[in-house]
Amino acid sequence: ETGVTQTPRHLVMGMTNKKSLKCEQHLGHNAMYWYKQSAKKPLELMFVYNFKEQTENNSVPSRFSPECPNSSHLFLHLHTLQPEDSALYLCASSQEGGRVGSNQPQHFGDGTRLSIL
Amino acid sequence: GENVEQHPSTLSVQEGDSAVIKCTYSDSASNYFPWYKQELGKRPQLIIDIRSNVGEKKDQRIAVTLNKTAKHFSLHITETQPEDSAVYFCAASNDYKLSFGAGTTVTVRA
Numbered sequence: 502e503t504g505v506t507q508t509p510r511h512l513v514m515g516m517t518n519k520k521s522l523k524c525e526q527h528l529g530h531n532a533m534y535w536y537k538q539s540a541k542k543p544l545e546l547m548f549v550y551n552f553k554e555q556t557e558n559n560s561v562p563s564r565f566s567p568e569c570p571n572s573s574h575l576f577l578h579l580h581t582l583q584p585e586d587s588a589l590y591l592c593a594s595s596q597e598g599g600r601v602g603s604n605q606p607q608h609f610g611d612g613t614r615l616s617i618l
Numbered sequence: 619g620e621n622v623e624q625h626p627s628t629l630s631v632q633e634g635d636s637a638v639i640k641c642t643y644s645d646s647a648s649n650y651f652p653w654y655k656q657e658l659g660k661r662p663q664l665i666i667d668i669r670s671n672v673g674e675k676k677d678q679r680i681a682v683t684l685n686k687t688a689k690h691f692s693l694h695i696t697e698t699q700p701e702d703s704a705v706y707f708c709a710a711s712n713d714y715k716l717s718f719g720a721g722t723t724v725t726v727r728a
Contacts, residue, residue: 591662611660
C-alpha cells in the first residue's frame with residue numbers, strides 16, 4: 502500500500518541540526534495528522550490539519566513546527582531537538598478531520614525513525 | 619481528555635488457539651473504536667472498527683465487541699496463525715481525535 506508515503510525512513514541528527522520530515526498522501530483525503538510513537542507507550546497525537554488548517558496542537562514543544570501547504574502534503578520541521586525526542590514519527594490521513602472525521606478510519610505511513618545524538 | 623487502557627501488554631498463544639485483548643475507555647461520549655495491527659517495522663494498519671450503535675462486529679477470524687455501559691471493548695482473534703504475530707492497538711474517538719491504548723504484543727507459537 503502506498504497511500505501515505507513518508508520520507509526519510511530513518512534520520513539521525515544532532516541536537517543543533519535543522520531537518521524536516523515529509524508526508525504525502527494519495528488517497529484524496531482532507532485531514533492529515535502527526536503522531537509520535539515511543540516504545541511501550543500509546544501513540545501520541547501531535548498535530549491535526551483539516552483542509553490545510555491546523556485544528557489541533559496537542560501541547561507540542563515549539564521545536565516541532567508543522568506545515569501543511571495543501572491537503573496532500575504535510576511537513577514536520579525539526580530544530581534543536583532533545584534526546585527524548587528520539588522516536589518513530591507517524592503521519593496519517595483521513596477523509597476529514599474535526600468532529601465529522603472523529604469516527605473515520607485513519608491511514609498511516611511507515612513512519613520516520615528519528616534518532617537524536 | 620479520553621484515557622484508554624489496554625490489557626494485556628503481551629500475549630503468547632499456541633497456533634490455532636484464540637487471543638483476546640481488552641480495552642477500557644473513560645469518556646462516555648466516545649463513539650468510534652478502531653483496532654490497528656502493527657507488524658515489526660511496518661505501519662499500523664486498520665483491521666476492524668466498531669461504532670457505538672453496534673455491539674459486535676465480525677470479519678472472518680477477527681471480531682470486536684463493545685459494551686458501552688461498562689465502557690470497554692475487546693478484540694477476539696480465533697484460529698490464530700503465525701502471521702497474526704504483531705502489536706495490536708485499540709483506540710477510542712472522542713470529539714476531534716483518536717486516543718490510543720499502549721498496545722499488546724501478540725506472539726503466536728507454532
